[in-house]
Amino acid sequence: MATTGSGPEIVIVGGGFAGVTAARELTMRGRSSVLLEARDRLGGRTYTADHDGHAMELGGTWVHPLQPNVWAEINRYGVETETFPVLEGLRQAVVSDGHVVDLSDDDVARALDALDQFCAPGTSLFAEPYSGEWGPDPQGLGDRSLREHLETLQVAPELRDWVEGMCSLLAFGPLDQSAATEWFRTYALSGWSAAQALAALSATKLVKGTRELVDSIAAQATLTDIRLNSPVRRVVQNGHQVRVELTNGDTVDARTALITLPMNVLNSVEFEPPLSETKRAASTERHAGAGMKCYVRVKGDIGNVSVLAPEAQAVNWAVTYDHDANGSWLIAFAANPKQLPMSSFDDVDGMQAALQPLLPGVEVDSIIGWDWSNDPLALGTWCIYRPGQLAQVLPDLRSTEGRLFFAGADSATAWRSFIDGAIESGYRGARDIDDYLSAGGQQARSTAGLAQAVGD
Ligand SMILES: Cc1cc2nc3c(=O)[nH]c(=O)nc-3n(C[C@H](O)[C@H](O)[C@H](O)COP(=O)(O)OP(=O)(O)OC[C@H]3O[C@@H](n4cnc5c(N)ncnc54)[C@H](O)[C@@H]3O)c2cc1C
Structure with a gap:
């Protein structure tokens, strides 16, 4: 010894x-x-893995200037950042009532309005989000799940499904087990703005x-x-x-x-x-975070796409990571991995089936991921x-x-x-x-x- x-x-x-x-x-x-x-x-829980010429993030990825501490470190070391996903030519869609619904810019604006509406309690509950204090909470929102809070949202079905997809992405776990306050807090930290919250969650990554x-x-x-x-x-x-x-x-x-x-x-x-x-x-x-993120190699050039899906779908977000005529890389997020019809990262058929509702006809070649929920050092x-x-x-x-x-x-x-x-x-x-x-x-x-x- x-x-x-x-x-x-x-x-x-x-x-x-x-x-x-x-x-x-x-x-x-x-x-x-x-x-x-x-x-x-x-x-x-951040893990940059080299694969197929890419520095793939199997864990934590996105950073943003609204996040003061990580941004200070990025500046301190002169670390290069880039916009991701690429917005140019980005096709946005949501799975609603079993169909893929393409979203125009106006639709996206309406979806953001719905998310603002959903997160509105964050304005008073987290009036000073950087102080570490919250409340008052006379309605007992601290005990409310994201699923329960979704029941209160009165908007058109596809907007509701979009907000539900956003809930699945933020929670990365079952919505009935995830606190609604997690969205209220994220919203408050983002200047009480759904658009800014989305930017903070998924707009900027580190090049290397x-x-x-x-x-x-x-x-x-x-x-x-x-x-x-x-x-x-x-x-x-x-x-x-x-x-x-x-x-x-x-x-x-x-x-x-x-x-x-x-x-x-x-x-x-x-x-x-x-x-x-x-x-x-x-x-x-x-805590409730127990989802699965993986990189999925698919056949052909699928362009820049971002498809969101509500909780009932096995995959809740598929977004292009890289694409050309030789094939494309997607990143897939599954908030409830138990719903995935796949047994391991080798199970390309299972992932192909899970992606069909979001990207009909897509053909999967391979999958790269890390099973954080069964990793004994993360759980x-x-x-x-x-x-x-x-x-x-x-x-x-x-x-x-x-x-x-x-x-x-x-x-x-x-x-x-x-x-x-x-x-x-x-x-x-x-x-x-x-x-x-x-x-x-x-x-x-x-x-x-x-x-x-x-x-x-
Ligand atoms: C799939 C995924 C995607 C994510 N996406 C984002 C994102 O886009 N943006 C973002 O900001 N955040 C994201 N996160 C969250 C972010 O990565 C984590 O919150 C953050 O990195 C946690 O840092 P930490 O140091 O607190 O904990 P950890 O990174 O978990 O560090 C704890 C360390 O303790 C070690 N350890 C465990 N047990 C022992 C032991 N017995 N002895 C010694 N060491 C031990 C672990 O190996 C680990 O290295 C994501 C996380 C995951 C898993």
């Missing part, structure tokens, strides 16, 4: 954007750390992939010993330090630890003393709270426990569930740990800083 000699001040568990950002921020503050990442790469950004941040974490292939199995606190045990038997001792594990995998690590009941219950219950996609979890889970999820600090996109203040939120939480985690160590480790304070406003 190997034990670190003089020992770092901080152990960071997890090397996604939250952990890597915290490592760099601690370096900037002169703090030494060890970062333990279970995978053989950094980036966590998220890998370039995470590597740029990691390269400046010079006081951090980054260890890949280092799964943590146990975290023990005693009176004066934290001992982190790896599955290979190695241990690392430090004064504090920053835990950046996804909410859904918190329980896969043993904590001594145990984590709060709320954190454990949240990890057991999980889900992006964090979408279930009804009620916002108030019940969020404040505790980010609260300090003794010498343990917590960060991650799943408990961020503003763009929670986004790369931006992971970076925001990395800033906060590093700052709080630096303050704590500067105060002699006496100030094990809660960093919750989140509260529902009075009057709900």
Whole structure:
């Protein structure tokens, strides 16, 4: 069993954007750390994979200037961005009543109006979305699912189906298990504008992939010993330090630890003393994000298309990634993978069947994807709270426990569930740990800083 000699001040568990950002921020503050990442790469739920000459994003992809933290990092490292999907000649459509309905620019404007209408409660519920406060909530919207909220929307059927498709995309999980507040919050963060929300969700990506950004941040974490292939199995606190045990038997001792594990995998690590009941219950219950994103190679040139579909369809969004006469790449999003008539990424017939309602006649050649929901280091996609979890889970999820600090996109203040939120939480985690160590480790304070406003 190997034990670190003089020992770092901080152990960071997890090397996604939250952990890597915290490592760099601690370096900037002169703090030494060890970062333990279970995978053989950094980036966590972002994963740029090289395939067929493309830097394909199997996980997190889109970024936007409305997301202040990730955009600051993009500027800092001069990372190149591009518009995606390509808007020129883009054919937009929605599956409604079993038919593909092409959308004119006016139709899209009407669909955006419907989404504005759907998200209107976000205007008062999240009046200051960057503050981390919400409410008042006299109607109990915090307990409402996206499915329940959809029932209140009175618009033409194809507009309703379009909004439902948007709900499936945002939730990336079953709509009856996903909180309506997730759309209200995203809407508020986007300046209370459906058009801006869509831009923030899916208009801009990094040319060389998220890998370039995470590597740029990691390269400046010079006081951090980054260890890949280092799964943590146990975290023990005693009176004066934290001992982190790896599955290979190695241990690392430090004064504090920053835990950046996804909410859904918190329980896969043993904590001594145990984590709060709320954190454990949240990890057991999980958030609702459990969809499947994959790249699908199809025959022929399908042009630039973007087809949205409501929840009953196995695929809820198909969008062109690349196309020419030799064939095209689509990105397919399925919010409820159990509805997909396919058993694995080798099952081209299953994917072909699932795509027919959106792109009749399309012929599938191959599929590239990553099964995040069955990946034991993620157990889900992006964090979408279930009804009620916002108030019940969020404040505790980010609260300090003794010498343990917590960060991650799943408990961020503003763009929670986004790369931006992971970076925001990395800033906060590093700052709080630096303050704590500067105060002699006496100030094990809660960093919750989140509260529902009075009057709900
Ligand atoms: C399919 C998909 C599409 C997405 N699309 C977008 C998008 O377009 N835009 C956007 O902004 N966001 C998107 N997201 C969300 C975004 O990628 C995540 O919210 C964000 O990257 C999470 O960062 P994190 O550091 O908080 O967590 P993670 O990236 O999950 O990092 C946690 C790390 O902990 C590691 N770990 C787990 N267990 C252990 C252990 N026992 N020991 C050591 N290490 C461990 C994991 O391997 C991982 O590297 C998407 C996510 C998915 C899955």
